[in-house]
Amino acid sequence: MSIEAINEQLLRAIGVGVALLDLKEFKFRFHNDTFAEWFGEPDADARLTDFFSSLDPEALREALSDGGRFATETTFKVKRRTMTVAMDFNRALDGGERIAVLVCQNITRIKELESMIDSYSMMVERNTRELKREKEQVEKLLLNMMPRSVYEEYKTFGVVTPRLYDPVSVLTLDFCGFGDMVATLDPGVIVSELNDIYSAFDRIGEQFGCERIKTIGDAYITVSGMPDAAPDHAMSVANAAIRFLRYLKQRNGSHPVQWQCRIGISTGAVIGSVVGVQKYIYDVFGPAVTRALRIRGHAGPMSVAADGEIAQLVEAKFNRISMGPRELVGGTETEIFRMEAVADQPQTYGSQS
Amino acid sequence: MEQTLFQKYGGFSKVSRIVLDLYNRLLDDDDIGPFFDDVDMARIVDHQTKFISSLLGGPASYTDEQISRMHHHLEIHTRHFDRLSEILAETLTDHGMTPQDVETVVQGFEQRRKLIVV
Numbered sequence: 001m002s003i004e005a006i007n008e009q010l011l012r013a014i015g016v017g018v019a020l021l022d023l024k025e026f027k028f029r030f031h032n033d034t035f036a037e038w039f040g041e042p043d044a045d046a047r048l049t050d051f052f053s054s055l056d057p058e059a060l061r062e063a064l065s066d067g068g069r070f071a072t073e074t075t076f077k078v079k080r081r082t083m084t085v086a087m088d089f090n091r092a093l094d095g096g097e098r099i100a101v102l103v104c105q106n107i108t109r110i111k112e113l114e115s116m117i118d119s120y121s122m123m124v125e126r127n128t129r130e131l132k133r134e135k136e137q138v139e140k141l142l143l144n145m146m147p148r149s150v151y152e153e154y155k156t157f158g159v160v161t162p163r164l165y166d167p168v169s170v171l172t173l174d175f176c177g178f179g180d181m182v183a184t185l186d187p188g189v190i191v192s193e194l195n196d197i198y199s200a201f202d203r204i205g206e207q208f209g210c211e212r213i214k215t216i217g218d219a220y221i222t223v224s225g226m227p228d229a230a231p232d233h234a235m236s237v238a239n240a241a242i243r244f245l246r247y248l249k250q251r252n253g254s255h256p257v258q259w260q261c262r263i264g265i266s267t268g269a270v271i272g273s274v275v276g277v278q279k280y281i282y283d284v285f286g287p288a289v290t291r292a293l294r295i296r297g298h299a300g301p302m303s304v305a306a307d308g309e310i311a312q313l314v315e316a317k318f319n320r321i322s323m324g325p326r327e328l329v330g331g332t333e334t335e336i337f338r339m340e341a342v343a344d345q346p347q348t349y350g351s352q353s
Numbered sequence: 354m355e356q357t358l359f360q361k362y363g364g365f366s367k368v369s370r371i372v373l374d375l376y377n378r379l380l381d382d383d384d385i386g387p388f389f390d391d392v393d394m395a396r397i398v399d400h401q402t403k404f405i406s407s408l409l410g411g412p413a414s415y416t417d418e419q420i421s422r423m424h425h426h427l428e429i430h431t432r433h434f435d436r437l438s439e440i441l442a443e444t445l446t447d448h449g450m451t452p453q454d455v456e457t458v459v460q461g462f463e464q465r466r467k468l469i470v471v
Binding site for chain 1: 365369372373376380386387389390393394395398399401402403406411412413
Protein backbone atom coordinates (compact mmCIF):
# COMPACT_ATOMS: atom_id res chain seq x y z
CA MET A 1 0.00 0.00 0.00
CA SER A 2 1.39 3.42 -0.97
CA ILE A 3 1.89 6.22 1.49
CA GLU A 4 -0.92 8.18 -0.23
CA ALA A 5 -3.28 5.20 0.16
CA ILE A 6 -2.35 4.81 3.83
CA ASN A 7 -2.92 8.52 4.38
CA GLU A 8 -6.31 8.34 2.75
CA GLN A 9 -7.28 5.28 4.83
CA LEU A 10 -6.24 7.10 8.00
CA LEU A 11 -8.12 10.20 6.95
CA ARG A 12 -11.24 8.13 6.28
CA ALA A 13 -11.12 6.26 9.57
CA ILE A 14 -10.22 9.13 11.89
CA GLY A 15 -12.89 10.20 14.42
CA VAL A 16 -12.83 13.75 13.11
CA GLY A 17 -14.99 14.83 10.19
CA VAL A 18 -12.79 15.99 7.30
CA ALA A 19 -13.83 17.48 3.94
CA LEU A 20 -12.03 19.30 1.14
CA LEU A 21 -13.97 21.99 -0.70
CA ASP A 22 -13.18 24.09 -3.72
CA LEU A 23 -13.29 27.73 -2.82
CA LYS A 24 -15.05 28.78 -6.02
CA GLU A 25 -18.38 27.03 -5.53
CA PHE A 26 -17.85 25.24 -2.23
CA LYS A 27 -18.34 21.86 -3.84
CA PHE A 28 -17.02 18.77 -2.10
CA ARG A 29 -13.76 17.35 -3.39
CA PHE A 30 -13.30 14.84 -0.59
CA HIS A 31 -14.98 13.83 2.63
CA ASN A 32 -14.17 11.08 5.10
CA ASP A 33 -16.45 8.47 6.72
CA THR A 34 -16.99 10.42 9.92
CA PHE A 35 -18.19 13.45 7.95
CA ALA A 36 -20.68 11.27 6.07
CA GLU A 37 -21.82 9.62 9.26
CA TRP A 38 -22.62 12.98 10.87
CA PHE A 39 -23.92 14.99 7.95
CA GLY A 40 -24.85 12.47 5.28
CA GLU A 41 -23.14 11.44 2.05
CA PRO A 42 -22.53 14.42 -0.31
CA ASP A 43 -23.28 13.58 -3.97
CA ALA A 44 -21.15 14.73 -6.89
CA ASP A 45 -22.71 18.20 -7.18
CA ALA A 46 -23.35 18.79 -3.50
CA ARG A 47 -22.35 22.17 -2.08
CA LEU A 48 -21.45 23.05 1.45
CA THR A 49 -24.57 25.23 1.86
CA ASP A 50 -26.79 22.20 1.05
CA PHE A 51 -25.58 20.72 4.32
CA PHE A 52 -25.20 23.86 6.40
CA SER A 53 -27.91 26.29 5.34
CA SER A 54 -27.06 28.83 8.04
CA LEU A 55 -23.51 29.24 6.74
CA ASP A 56 -22.89 32.50 4.87
CA PRO A 57 -20.66 31.51 1.89
CA GLU A 58 -19.58 35.13 1.31
CA ALA A 59 -18.43 35.58 4.88
CA LEU A 60 -16.60 32.27 4.65
CA ARG A 61 -14.95 33.20 1.33
CA GLU A 62 -13.90 36.60 2.70
CA ALA A 63 -12.44 35.06 5.86
CA LEU A 64 -10.43 32.57 3.81
CA SER A 65 -9.43 34.95 1.01
CA ASP A 66 -6.34 36.26 2.77
CA GLY A 67 -5.15 32.88 3.96
CA GLY A 68 -7.08 33.11 7.23
CA ARG A 69 -9.37 30.62 8.92
CA PHE A 70 -13.04 30.49 9.71
CA ALA A 71 -14.50 28.77 12.75
CA THR A 72 -18.13 28.08 13.60
CA GLU A 73 -20.31 25.53 15.36
CA THR A 74 -23.33 23.53 14.28
CA THR A 75 -25.82 21.51 16.27
CA PHE A 76 -28.06 18.73 15.10
CA LYS A 77 -30.05 15.90 16.59
CA VAL A 78 -29.00 12.30 16.31
CA LYS A 79 -32.09 10.40 17.44
CA ARG A 80 -32.84 12.54 20.52
CA ARG A 81 -29.28 13.47 21.44
CA THR A 82 -28.16 16.98 20.55
CA MET A 83 -24.79 16.89 18.87
CA THR A 84 -22.54 19.92 18.68
CA VAL A 85 -19.75 19.97 16.14
CA ALA A 86 -17.03 22.62 15.89
CA MET A 87 -16.22 23.42 12.24
CA ASP A 88 -12.82 24.79 11.32
CA PHE A 89 -12.09 25.95 7.76
CA ASN A 90 -8.51 26.48 6.63
CA ARG A 91 -7.36 27.58 3.22
CA ALA A 92 -4.93 25.39 1.28
CA LEU A 93 -3.53 25.06 -2.21
CA ASP A 94 -3.82 21.98 -4.37
CA GLY A 95 -1.59 22.37 -7.44
CA GLY A 96 -2.45 26.05 -7.72
CA GLU A 97 -6.14 25.45 -7.14
CA ARG A 98 -7.58 27.13 -4.08
CA ILE A 99 -9.31 24.76 -1.71
CA ALA A 100 -10.56 24.83 1.87
CA VAL A 101 -9.95 22.11 4.39
CA LEU A 102 -12.90 21.61 6.71
CA VAL A 103 -12.20 19.85 10.01
CA CYS A 104 -15.23 18.98 12.19
CA GLN A 105 -14.72 18.01 15.82
CA ASN A 106 -17.42 16.55 17.99
CA ILE A 107 -17.62 18.85 21.03
CA THR A 108 -20.93 17.45 22.33
CA ARG A 109 -19.41 16.15 25.53
CA ILE A 110 -17.68 19.47 26.20
CA LYS A 111 -21.01 21.28 25.75
CA GLU A 112 -22.74 18.81 28.09
CA LEU A 113 -20.04 19.31 30.70
CA GLU A 114 -20.27 23.09 30.32
CA SER A 115 -24.03 22.89 30.91
CA MET A 116 -23.47 20.70 33.93
CA ILE A 117 -20.87 23.02 35.42
CA ASP A 118 -23.20 26.00 34.79
CA SER A 119 -26.02 24.18 36.53
CA TYR A 120 -23.85 23.14 39.43
CA SER A 121 -22.28 26.59 39.81
CA MET A 122 -25.71 28.19 39.99
CA MET A 123 -26.75 25.72 42.69
CA VAL A 124 -23.61 26.36 44.69
CA GLU A 125 -23.91 30.13 44.28
CA ARG A 126 -27.51 30.05 45.41
CA ASN A 127 -26.59 27.94 48.44
CA THR A 128 -23.72 30.29 49.25
CA ARG A 129 -26.11 33.25 49.16
CA GLU A 130 -28.53 31.40 51.45
CA LEU A 131 -25.74 30.48 53.86
CA LYS A 132 -24.60 34.08 53.93
CA ARG A 133 -28.13 35.25 54.65
CA GLU A 134 -28.49 32.69 57.45
CA LYS A 135 -25.13 33.69 58.90
CA GLU A 136 -26.23 37.32 58.91
CA GLN A 137 -29.46 36.38 60.67
CA VAL A 138 -27.56 34.43 63.34
CA GLU A 139 -25.15 37.33 63.72
CA LYS A 140 -28.04 39.76 64.10
CA LEU A 141 -29.56 37.51 66.73
CA LEU A 142 -26.31 37.22 68.67
CA LEU A 143 -25.68 40.96 68.42
CA ASN A 144 -29.07 41.43 70.05
CA MET A 145 -27.83 39.30 72.94
CA MET A 146 -24.35 40.71 73.45
CA PRO A 147 -22.19 43.71 72.61
CA ARG A 148 -20.34 43.54 69.29
CA SER A 149 -16.86 43.29 70.85
CA VAL A 150 -18.06 40.36 72.98
CA TYR A 151 -19.60 38.73 69.90
CA GLU A 152 -16.31 39.14 68.00
CA GLU A 153 -14.46 37.47 70.88
CA TYR A 154 -17.02 34.66 70.97
CA LYS A 155 -16.80 34.17 67.21
CA THR A 156 -13.00 34.05 67.22
CA PHE A 157 -12.34 31.96 70.32
CA GLY A 158 -15.65 30.19 70.95
CA VAL A 159 -15.64 31.46 74.55
CA VAL A 160 -15.95 34.82 76.25
CA THR A 161 -13.62 35.70 79.09
CA PRO A 162 -15.58 37.21 81.99
CA ARG A 163 -14.49 40.79 82.49
CA LEU A 164 -14.80 43.32 85.26
CA TYR A 165 -16.00 46.71 84.07
CA ASP A 166 -15.42 49.55 86.50
CA PRO A 167 -16.77 52.16 86.64
CA VAL A 168 -20.03 51.78 84.73
CA SER A 169 -23.56 53.03 85.32
CA VAL A 170 -26.59 50.78 85.32
CA LEU A 171 -30.23 51.64 84.59
CA THR A 172 -32.93 49.18 85.57
CA LEU A 173 -36.58 49.67 84.84
CA ASP A 174 -39.83 47.82 85.43
CA PHE A 175 -43.56 48.55 85.02
CA CYS A 176 -46.03 49.23 87.82
CA GLY A 177 -48.91 46.77 87.97
CA PHE A 178 -47.38 44.50 85.35
CA GLY A 179 -48.73 41.36 87.06
CA ASP A 180 -52.30 42.65 86.80
CA MET A 181 -51.77 43.65 83.18
CA VAL A 182 -50.60 40.15 82.31
CA ALA A 183 -53.68 38.70 83.98
CA THR A 184 -56.13 40.99 82.22
CA LEU A 185 -54.66 41.65 78.78
CA ASP A 186 -54.29 39.30 75.84
CA PRO A 187 -50.76 37.75 75.80
CA GLY A 188 -50.31 38.82 72.18
CA VAL A 189 -51.09 42.42 73.08
CA ILE A 190 -48.66 42.38 76.02
CA VAL A 191 -45.83 41.02 73.90
CA SER A 192 -46.51 43.40 71.05
CA GLU A 193 -46.62 46.39 73.43
CA LEU A 194 -43.40 45.33 75.15
CA ASN A 195 -41.69 44.83 71.79
CA ASP A 196 -42.71 48.31 70.78
CA ILE A 197 -41.60 49.93 74.05
CA TYR A 198 -38.35 47.99 74.35
CA SER A 199 -37.43 48.78 70.75
CA ALA A 200 -37.94 52.47 71.51
CA PHE A 201 -35.86 52.16 74.70
CA ASP A 202 -33.09 50.44 72.73
CA ARG A 203 -33.04 53.29 70.21
CA ILE A 204 -33.01 55.95 72.93
CA GLY A 205 -30.34 54.09 74.92
CA GLU A 206 -28.16 53.74 71.85
CA GLN A 207 -28.49 57.46 71.24
CA PHE A 208 -27.01 58.12 74.68
CA GLY A 209 -24.32 55.42 74.50
CA CYS A 210 -26.05 52.73 76.54
CA GLU A 211 -25.78 49.02 75.79
CA ARG A 212 -29.00 47.16 76.50
CA ILE A 213 -28.11 43.94 78.28
CA LYS A 214 -31.36 42.09 78.74
CA THR A 215 -35.05 42.15 79.40
CA ILE A 216 -36.77 39.71 81.74
CA GLY A 217 -40.49 40.12 81.38
CA ASP A 218 -41.12 43.69 82.41
CA ALA A 219 -37.58 44.29 83.69
CA TYR A 220 -35.21 46.14 81.39
CA ILE A 221 -31.50 46.60 82.09
CA THR A 222 -29.12 48.83 80.20
CA VAL A 223 -25.53 49.82 81.02
CA SER A 224 -23.20 52.61 79.99
CA GLY A 225 -19.41 52.39 80.17
CA MET A 226 -19.09 48.87 78.77
CA PRO A 227 -17.71 47.17 76.78
CA ASP A 228 -15.83 50.38 76.02
CA ALA A 229 -15.11 52.67 78.93
CA ALA A 230 -16.99 55.98 78.81
CA PRO A 231 -16.12 58.91 81.10
CA ASP A 232 -19.71 60.21 81.01
CA HIS A 233 -21.37 56.84 81.78
CA ALA A 234 -23.48 58.31 84.59
CA MET A 235 -24.77 61.14 82.43
CA SER A 236 -25.63 58.61 79.71
CA VAL A 237 -27.95 56.51 81.89
CA ALA A 238 -29.50 59.57 83.55
CA ASN A 239 -30.26 61.13 80.17
CA ALA A 240 -31.63 57.83 78.85
CA ALA A 241 -33.82 57.45 81.97
CA ILE A 242 -35.43 60.88 81.54
CA ARG A 243 -36.01 60.17 77.84
CA PHE A 244 -37.62 56.81 78.64
CA LEU A 245 -40.13 58.60 80.87
CA ARG A 246 -40.85 61.23 78.24
CA TYR A 247 -41.35 58.59 75.59
CA LEU A 248 -43.82 56.65 77.79
CA LYS A 249 -45.80 59.80 78.69
CA GLN A 250 -46.08 60.62 75.00
CA ARG A 251 -47.05 57.08 74.13
CA ASN A 252 -49.69 56.87 76.87
CA GLY A 253 -51.31 59.94 75.33
CA SER A 254 -52.14 58.04 72.15
CA HIS A 255 -52.32 54.37 73.17
CA PRO A 256 -55.17 52.51 74.88
CA VAL A 257 -52.79 50.51 77.11
CA GLN A 258 -51.15 52.73 79.74
CA TRP A 259 -47.64 51.93 80.95
CA GLN A 260 -46.13 53.38 84.13
CA CYS A 261 -42.49 52.58 84.78
CA ARG A 262 -40.06 52.91 87.69
CA ILE A 263 -36.37 53.47 87.09
CA GLY A 264 -33.39 52.94 89.33
CA ILE A 265 -29.90 54.08 88.39
CA SER A 266 -26.60 53.38 90.08
CA THR A 267 -22.89 53.40 89.40
CA GLY A 268 -20.03 51.04 90.27
CA ALA A 269 -18.52 47.79 89.03
CA VAL A 270 -20.12 44.93 87.05
CA ILE A 271 -18.91 41.63 85.63
CA GLY A 272 -19.91 40.90 82.05
CA SER A 273 -19.81 37.40 80.63
CA VAL A 274 -21.57 34.80 78.55
CA VAL A 275 -23.33 32.53 81.02
CA GLY A 276 -24.56 29.04 80.23
CA VAL A 277 -23.23 26.22 78.09
CA GLN A 278 -26.03 25.19 75.75
CA LYS A 279 -28.51 28.00 76.28
CA TYR A 280 -26.19 30.86 76.87
CA ILE A 281 -26.93 34.51 77.40
CA TYR A 282 -24.72 37.48 77.89
CA ASP A 283 -25.26 38.80 81.38
CA VAL A 284 -23.96 41.50 83.69
CA PHE A 285 -24.03 41.24 87.43
CA GLY A 286 -22.26 42.80 90.36
CA PRO A 287 -22.67 45.56 92.93
CA ALA A 288 -23.82 48.24 90.49
CA VAL A 289 -26.60 46.00 89.15
CA THR A 290 -27.74 44.91 92.60
CA ARG A 291 -27.87 48.52 93.83
CA ALA A 292 -29.75 49.73 90.75
CA LEU A 293 -32.34 46.97 91.25
CA ARG A 294 -32.81 47.84 94.94
CA ILE A 295 -33.00 51.59 94.20
CA ARG A 296 -35.62 50.90 91.53
CA GLY A 297 -37.77 49.29 94.24
CA HIS A 298 -37.96 52.66 95.97
CA ALA A 299 -38.82 54.68 92.86
CA GLY A 300 -42.37 55.97 92.46
CA PRO A 301 -44.37 55.49 89.24
CA MET A 302 -42.91 57.38 86.29
CA SER A 303 -39.88 58.56 88.23
CA VAL A 304 -36.13 57.97 88.36
CA ALA A 305 -34.46 57.07 91.65
CA ALA A 306 -30.73 57.23 92.30
CA ASP A 307 -28.23 56.96 95.13
CA GLY A 308 -25.92 59.78 96.20
CA GLU A 309 -22.95 58.57 94.22
CA ILE A 310 -24.53 58.73 90.78
CA ALA A 311 -26.63 61.77 91.72
CA GLN A 312 -23.39 63.64 92.40
CA LEU A 313 -21.93 62.60 89.02
CA VAL A 314 -24.88 64.13 87.13
CA GLU A 315 -25.63 67.10 89.33
CA ALA A 316 -24.68 69.55 86.58
CA LYS A 317 -27.79 68.59 84.63
CA PHE A 318 -30.08 66.86 87.10
CA ASN A 319 -31.74 68.09 90.26
CA ARG A 320 -31.99 65.60 93.12
CA ILE A 321 -34.88 65.56 95.53
CA SER A 322 -34.14 63.53 98.67
CA MET A 323 -36.50 60.65 99.40
CA GLY A 324 -34.76 59.99 102.74
CA PRO A 325 -32.66 57.03 103.83
CA ARG A 326 -33.74 53.60 102.58
CA GLU A 327 -32.40 50.13 103.16
CA LEU A 328 -30.64 48.88 100.05
CA VAL A 329 -28.11 46.11 100.72
CA GLY A 330 -27.25 44.19 103.87
CA GLY A 331 -29.32 46.23 106.32
CA THR A 332 -27.40 49.49 105.80
CA GLU A 333 -29.41 52.61 105.03
CA THR A 334 -28.58 54.82 102.08
CA GLU A 335 -30.10 58.15 101.09
CA ILE A 336 -32.14 57.86 97.90
CA PHE A 337 -32.97 60.71 95.54
CA ARG A 338 -35.62 61.34 92.90
CA MET A 339 -33.88 62.73 89.83
CA GLU A 340 -35.27 65.47 87.59
CA ALA A 341 -33.67 67.01 84.55
CA VAL A 342 -32.67 70.67 84.90
CA ALA A 343 -33.06 71.34 81.20
CA ASP A 344 -35.98 70.16 79.14
CA GLN A 345 -33.68 69.01 76.38
CA PRO A 346 -30.80 66.84 77.57
CA GLN A 347 -28.03 66.70 75.01
CA THR A 348 -27.47 63.52 73.12
CA TYR A 349 -24.54 61.16 73.55
CA GLY A 350 -21.30 62.38 72.15
CA SER A 351 -22.17 66.04 72.55
CA GLN A 352 -22.42 66.10 76.31
CA SER A 353 -20.26 68.59 78.10
CA MET B 354 -22.84 16.61 60.95
CA GLU B 355 -23.76 13.45 59.10
CA GLN B 356 -22.05 12.98 55.77
CA THR B 357 -24.35 13.07 52.76
CA LEU B 358 -24.01 10.47 50.00
CA PHE B 359 -22.98 13.37 47.79
CA GLN B 360 -19.93 13.88 50.03
CA LYS B 361 -19.36 10.17 50.62
CA TYR B 362 -19.06 9.47 46.89
CA GLY B 363 -16.62 12.29 46.20
CA GLY B 364 -18.80 15.33 45.59
CA PHE B 365 -19.33 16.88 42.21
CA SER B 366 -16.32 15.33 40.47
CA LYS B 367 -17.81 11.89 40.93
CA VAL B 368 -21.44 12.90 40.65
CA SER B 369 -20.75 14.61 37.32
CA ARG B 370 -19.83 11.23 35.86
CA ILE B 371 -22.99 9.66 37.22
CA VAL B 372 -25.03 12.53 35.77
CA LEU B 373 -23.58 12.16 32.28
CA ASP B 374 -23.95 8.41 32.37
CA LEU B 375 -27.58 8.63 33.51
CA TYR B 376 -28.19 11.24 30.81
CA ASN B 377 -26.86 8.87 28.15
CA ARG B 378 -28.87 5.91 29.45
CA LEU B 379 -32.10 7.87 29.65
CA LEU B 380 -31.74 9.26 26.15
CA ASP B 381 -31.02 5.78 24.78
CA ASP B 382 -34.02 4.25 26.53
CA ASP B 383 -37.07 3.94 24.28
CA ASP B 384 -39.53 4.30 27.16
CA ILE B 385 -38.00 7.28 28.90
CA GLY B 386 -36.08 8.90 26.02
CA PRO B 387 -39.14 10.35 24.21
CA PHE B 388 -39.83 12.63 27.19
CA PHE B 389 -36.67 14.48 26.22
CA ASP B 390 -37.31 14.59 22.47
CA ASP B 391 -38.02 18.30 22.32
CA VAL B 392 -36.02 19.40 25.30
CA ASP B 393 -32.90 21.50 24.83
CA MET B 394 -29.71 19.65 25.80
CA ALA B 395 -28.62 22.26 28.36
CA ARG B 396 -31.96 21.95 30.12
CA ILE B 397 -31.82 18.15 30.30
CA VAL B 398 -28.29 18.26 31.69
CA ASP B 399 -29.33 20.94 34.20
CA HIS B 400 -32.28 18.81 35.24
CA GLN B 401 -30.17 15.66 35.62
CA THR B 402 -27.50 17.51 37.60
CA LYS B 403 -30.04 18.85 40.06
CA PHE B 404 -31.90 15.56 40.13
CA ILE B 405 -28.87 13.46 41.08
CA SER B 406 -27.43 16.12 43.40
CA SER B 407 -30.71 16.43 45.30
CA LEU B 408 -31.17 12.64 45.63
CA LEU B 409 -27.67 12.36 47.08
CA GLY B 410 -28.16 15.26 49.48
CA GLY B 411 -25.94 17.59 47.44
CA PRO B 412 -26.38 21.31 46.87
CA ALA B 413 -29.84 21.08 45.32
CA SER B 414 -33.25 20.46 46.68
CA TYR B 415 -36.74 20.51 45.29
CA THR B 416 -39.92 21.19 47.17
CA ASP B 417 -42.83 18.84 46.47
CA GLU B 418 -44.62 21.74 44.86
CA GLN B 419 -41.70 22.35 42.45
CA ILE B 420 -41.54 18.65 41.50
CA SER B 421 -45.27 18.58 40.79
CA ARG B 422 -45.09 21.73 38.70
CA MET B 423 -42.13 20.48 36.65
CA HIS B 424 -43.88 17.24 35.71
CA HIS B 425 -47.55 18.14 35.53
CA HIS B 426 -47.53 18.66 31.75
CA LEU B 427 -45.99 15.23 31.14
CA GLU B 428 -47.87 11.96 30.71
CA ILE B 429 -45.67 9.98 33.07
CA HIS B 430 -47.19 6.63 33.95
CA THR B 431 -46.26 3.99 36.49
CA ARG B 432 -44.20 2.01 33.98
CA HIS B 433 -42.13 5.09 33.10
CA PHE B 434 -41.46 5.79 36.74
CA ASP B 435 -40.52 2.15 37.37
CA ARG B 436 -38.20 2.16 34.39
CA LEU B 437 -36.46 5.35 35.51
CA SER B 438 -36.08 3.89 38.98
CA GLU B 439 -34.47 0.82 37.41
CA ILE B 440 -32.07 2.85 35.23
CA LEU B 441 -31.17 5.02 38.21
CA ALA B 442 -30.36 1.96 40.36
CA GLU B 443 -28.28 0.38 37.57
CA THR B 444 -26.34 3.58 36.99
CA LEU B 445 -25.57 4.10 40.67
CA THR B 446 -24.53 0.46 41.06
CA ASP B 447 -22.24 0.65 38.03
CA HIS B 448 -20.56 3.68 39.58
CA GLY B 449 -19.62 1.70 42.67
CA MET B 450 -22.35 2.71 45.09
CA THR B 451 -23.14 0.15 47.79
CA PRO B 452 -26.48 -1.71 47.49
CA GLN B 453 -27.63 -0.07 50.72
CA ASP B 454 -26.89 3.43 49.44
CA VAL B 455 -28.53 2.65 46.09
CA GLU B 456 -31.61 1.54 48.02
CA THR B 457 -31.58 4.78 50.03
CA VAL B 458 -31.48 6.88 46.87
CA VAL B 459 -34.13 4.81 45.10
CA GLN B 460 -36.38 5.09 48.18
CA GLY B 461 -35.92 8.85 48.16
CA PHE B 462 -36.98 8.86 44.53
CA GLU B 463 -39.89 6.51 45.27
CA GLN B 464 -41.27 8.91 47.87
CA ARG B 465 -41.89 11.41 45.09
CA ARG B 466 -43.77 8.98 42.86
CA LYS B 467 -47.19 10.46 43.61
CA LEU B 468 -45.93 13.93 42.58
CA ILE B 469 -44.77 12.77 39.17
CA VAL B 470 -47.00 9.94 37.95
CA VAL B 471 -50.31 11.07 36.43
